[in-house]
Amino acid sequence: MYVAPLTKRVVELRWITDTEEYQGKYKTEDFKEIVPPLDDGTVPESVSQIRECPRCCSLVTNSYLCPTCGKEFCLACVTEAEKDGCKIRVCVDCAEKIKNPLWHLTKKALWG
Numbered sequence: 001m002y003v004a005p006l007t008k009r010v011v012e013l014r015w016i017t018d019t020e021e022y023q024g025k026y027k028t029e030d031f032k033e034i035v036p037p038l039d040d041g042t043v044p045e046s047v048s049q050i051r052e053c054p055r056c057c058s059l060v061t062n063s064y065l066c067p068t069c070g071k072e073f074c075l076a077c078v079t080e081a082e083k084d085g086c087k088i089r090v091c092v093d094c095a096e097k098i099k100n101p102l103w104h105l106t107k108k109a110l111w112g
């Protein structure tokens with residue numbers, strides 16, 4: 001059992017079966033399954049590669065570290081933003097703050 005850094009539990013199920021092919025010859029098959037399956041369709045080498053996107057909660061192996069907030073997001077939750085004349089890739093929330101620095105303050109004032 002591997003508990004992802006956030007909330008979801010990820011289990012690696014593995015089973016090895018011997019099936020008789022013919023006349024006492026056996027073929028060994030090794031199956032591996034990650035439960036729940038990852039949302040980006042990848043199969044990780046090990047469960048420690050799995051990340052949970054803090055924004056959309058999907059389980060992925062291909063994550064992107066947002067340089068602004070330092071969290072890892074799935075590729076669907078990062079976007080391009082322009083900061084100091086350079087295009088950078090940040091998470092959607094940071095992009096919103098870069099575009100409108102007052103946005104999160106306003107949100108705080110309105111909804112606490």
Ligand SMILES: [Zn+2]
Nearest residue numbers: 053056074077
């Ligand atoms: Zn996401």
Ligand SMILES: [Zn+2]
Nearest residue numbers: 066069091094
């Ligand atoms: Zn961010």
